[in-house]
Amino acid sequence: MTGTTEDQQAARRSDATRAAILAAARERFVADGYEKATIRAIARDAKIDPSMVMRYYGNKAGLFAEAVAIDPGLPGLSLEPREEIGRTLVRHFLTLWEENGELAVLMRVGATDPAAADRMQSVLREQMIPLARRLGHEPEQAQARAALCVSTVLGLALTRYVLRFPASVALGREEIVDWLGPTVQRYLTAPEP
Amino acid sequence: MTGTTEDQQAARRSDATRAAILAAARERFVADGYEKATIRAIARDAKIDPSMVMRYYGNKAGLFAEAVAIDPGLPGLSLEPREEIGRTLVRHFLTLWEENGELAVLMRVGATDPAAADRMQSVLREQMIPLARRLGHEPEQAQARAALCVSTVLGLALTRYVLRFPASVALGREEIVDWLGPTVQRYLTAPEP
DNA sequence: AACGTAGACCAACAGGTGTTGACAGTCCAG
DNA sequence: CTGGACTGTCAACACCTGTTGGTCTACGTT
Numbered sequence: 001m002t003g004t005t006e007d008q009q010a011a012r013r014s015d016a017t018r019a020a021i022l023a024a025a026r027e028r029f030v031a032d033g034y035e036k037a038t039i040r041a042i043a044r045d046a047k048i049d050p051s052m053v054m055r056y057y058g059n060k061a062g063l064f065a066e067a068v069a070i071d072p073g074l075p076g077l078s079l080e081p082r083e084e085i086g087r088t089l090v091r092h093f094l095t096l097w098e099e100n101g102e103l104a105v106l107m108r109v110g111a112t113d114p115a116a117a118d119r120m121q122s123v124l125r126e127q128m129i130p131l132a133r134r135l136g137h138e139p140e141q142a143q144a145r146a147a148l149c150v151s152t153v154l155g156l157a158l159t160r161y162v163l164r165f166p167a168s169v170a171l172g173r174e175e176i177v178d179w180l181g182p183t184v185q186r187y188l189t190a191p192e193p
Numbered sequence: 194m195t196g197t198t199e200d201q202q203a204a205r206r207s208d209a210t211r212a213a214i215l216a217a218a219r220e221r222f223v224a225d226g227y228e229k230a231t232i233r234a235i236a237r238d239a240k241i242d243p244s245m246v247m248r249y250y251g252n253k254a255g256l257f258a259e260a261v262a263i264d265p266g267l268p269g270l271s272l273e274p275r276e277e278i279g280r281t282l283v284r285h286f287l288t289l290w291e292e293n294g295e296l297a298v299l300m301r302v303g304a305t306d307p308a309a310a311d312r313m314q315s316v317l318r319e320q321m322i323p324l325a326r327r328l329g330h331e332p333e334q335a336q337a338r339a340a341l342c343v344s345t346v347l348g349l350a351l352t353r354y355v356l357r358f359p360a361s362v363a364l365g366r367e368e369i370v371d372w373l374g375p376t377v378q379r380y381l382t383a384p385e386p
Numbered sequence: 387a388a389c390g391t392a393g394a395c396c397a398a399c400a401g402g403t404g405t406t407g408a409c410a411g412t413c414c415a416g
Numbered sequence: 417c418t419g420g421a422c423t424g425t426c427a428a429c430a431c432c433t434g435t436t437g438g439t440c441t442a443c444g445t446t
Contacts, residue, residue, distance in 0.1 A: 111304040117356045147360035155348015163310045167340035178386040193371040
C-alpha cells in the first residue's frame with residue numbers, strides 16, 4: 001500500500017521525462033537516421049541528461065525499438081468488393097506512410113540492421129500472407145503473391161519517402177492508386193501467368 | 194620524357210596495391226555496409242597500412258565512390274518488339290543485380306546518404322526517363338511512368354537483395370519476369386488509367 | 387519532522403573512428 | 417654512383433560514441 005501509487009502502473013513523476021525523451025528520439029531518428037542520431041543530441045532536445053535515456057530505455061537499441069513501434073494495422077480489412085482490394089490496399093499503405101514519418105526511418109535502418117529488417121518482414125509474414133490465404137490461395141502461392149505486393153508498395157515508399165526521387169514525389173495520391181491498384185489487384189487475384 | 198612512363202597513365206608500381214585496396218573495399222562494403230566497414234579493416238584485408246587508403250583515395254567517401262562505380266548499362270536497348278519491353282527490362286535488371294553485389298550496398302547507403310541516393314536517381318534521370326520518352330510519351334508522362342518502373346524494380350531489389358525477405362528470395366527468376374514484366378509493360382505502354 | 391527512495395545531474399571511462407605527419411626502404415633517371 | 421621521386425610503415429592526434437558510477441535534490445510516506 002503505497003497510497004496513491006498502486007503496484008499497477010500509476011502516474012509516476014517521471015512519465016513526463018519519458019515522454020519527452022521518446023518524442024525527441026522520434027524527431028531525431030526521423031531527421032538523422034539511426035547512426036547519426038546520437039543519444040547526446042536526443043537528450044539535449046529533451047533537455048535532460050544522456051544518462052536518463054539509459055536509465056529508462058536500457059540502451060540505444062531499446063530506445064529505437066520503442067520510438068518506431070508502429071502498428072501496421074491493416075486489421076480486419078474485410079475482403080471488400082474483391083475487385084477493389086488492390087486499390088484499397090494501396091490507399092491504406094499510402095495514408096500509413098504519410099502519417100508515420102517513423103516508417104521511413106525504420107526502412108532506412110532496416111537496410112542496415114537485421115532486427116529492423118525483421119520488423120518490416122513481420123508485416124509481410126503476419127498480415128499480407130494471411131490476407132493472400134484468405135483470398136483462397138495455397139500457402140506457396142500466397143507467399144509469392146504477398147511478396148510481390150509488399151515489394152510493390154515498399155518500392156514506391158522507397159523512391160518516394162526514403163530516396164525522395166523528384167519523379168516519384170511528384171506523383172499525385174490518386175495517380176498512384178490508379179497505377180498501383182491494378183498491379184496489386186493482379187498479384188492477388190489473377191491466375192498464375 | 195620520362196622514358197617508359199609517358200604522361201598518359203603508365204603501369205605504376207602501385208597499381209597492384211590500388212587494386213588490392215579496391216577489391217578489399219568492395220568485399221567489406223558488401224559484407225558490412227558503409228559505416229561498419231572501417232578503413233582499418235579494409236587495409237588489414239589488403240595487407241597494407243590504413244594510411245595508404247587515404248593516400249590513394251583521399252578519404253573514405255572517395256574510396257566508396259570508386260568501389261561502387263557500376264555501369265547501369267541499359268545502353269542501346271533497342272525498343273524491341275515493344276510488346277516485350279517490359280519483360281526485357283525486368284530480365285536486364287535481374288541479371289544486373291545478381292552480378293553486382295555492390296548494388297545492394299549502394300542501396301543500403303542510399304537509404305542514409307544523399308550522395309548515394311543521387312547516384313541511384315541518376316539511373317532514373319538519365320536512362321529510364323529518356324527511354325520512356327523514346328516510347329513516345331510527353332515529358333511529364335514519361336517522368337511518371339519511368340518513376341513507376343524504377344519503383345517496381347527497386348521494390349523487388351529491396352525485398353530480395355537488401356532486406357532478404359524469404360518470401361521474396363524464394364521467387365524464381367522466370368517467375369519474377371512473368372509477374373513483373375506485364376507490370377512494367379503496362380507502366381510504359383498502357384494509356385493513362 | 388525525519389527519513390528513504392526515486393529522479394535528475396555531472397564527470398569520467400573505454401573503445402573505436404577517420405585522418406595526418408614524420409620517417410624508412412626502393413626504384414629509376416641523370 | 418647520386419639525386420629525387422615513389423611506396424610503404426609507424427605512431428599519434430583529435431574527436432565522438434555509448435555507457436556507467438557517484439552525488440545532489442526533492443518528494444511522499446511514516
